[in-house]
Amino acid sequence: MVQDGLLPLYEQVRRKILSEIEAGRLAEGSFLPPELELCATYGVSRITLRRAVGELCAEGLLLRQQGRGTLVAPRKLQQTISLSGFSDVMEGQGHKAGHRIIEREDDADAPAIAARLVASRLVRFVRLLEMNDRPMTLEGLHFDAVRFAQALDPVAAGKSFFATLRSAYGIEPAGAERLIDVGFARSSEADLLGVSTTEPVYRIEKLVLDGDGRPLALSQTVTPCRLVTLSVKN
Structure with missing residues (x-):
């Protein structure tokens, strides 16, 4: 993962996931890969990943479903x-x-x-x-x-x-x-x-x-x- 020292690490991960959504590589209604896989992909801890995912959930771009995972929300x-x-x-x-x-x-x-x-x-x-x-x-x-x-x-x-x-x-x-x-x-x-x-x-x-x-x-x-x-x- 390319890091920008001016941005917090969680924000870099947030932007990376957002770019995947906007490019269609993470499709509407699809679930994100497991946490451990994402942590390895972005080279970050679970705490950092959860902060990034939490930000995207707060923006309405991701949805957490109890017992199932986190999916990409349909576009408004x-x-x-x-x-x-x-x-x-x-x-x-x-x-x-x-x-x-x-x-x-x-x-x-x-x-x-x-x-x-x-x-x-x-x-x-x-x-x-x-x-x-x-x-x-x-x-x-x-x-x-x-x-x-x-x-x-x-x-x-x-x-x-x-x-x-x-x-x-x-x-x-x-x-x-x-x-x-x-x-x-x-x-x-x-x-x-x-x-x-x-x-x-x-x-x-x-x-x-x-x-x-x-x-x-x-x-x-x-x-x-x-x-x-x-x-x-x-």
Whole structure:
């Protein structure tokens, strides 16, 4: 290992590992070699290596998984908070979008949400939204099962709700009300998203409206902060 006397040893190792990540020699989702192998490669002690790896973990570039090792984190995706649905956003950036149904509740007992949607019969789908076959967002989607009866089977089959609105009803979203918060993943959420309960997540509630200001759907999503950088588009 070439040493620069102006930089601490751990910083030299950090930069070397970072260059391996940026060059693609350490691919997203791959695990780092064992500690002893890395120490031999860089000619440093375990303490120095752990400091370098710890710095990269703090930056969100590496992830420690208990009992498995340390892996290269997926690159952050810039996700625009717009009227577009998940599929539109992902496919617009060249990614494969997927909707895996976790739970369906046909007569959801959520009076406050039903009132906001003016829904005569509220349906709730819990979906795991996937990018390139990897979990990205956990979503609770609510809509009026009577008004949008033709959307029930497509959504249950893993199709986009908003794509179904366009094809079955000719409806396009025209506005939205949003609440954005940051918290920690609950245990049930963490299991589905493949994260720990100490990991920060974005919690976004979105009420989507049509051109007349009438509610179309309400979604409540949970997304690990390390996966996305949020931007807002009017």
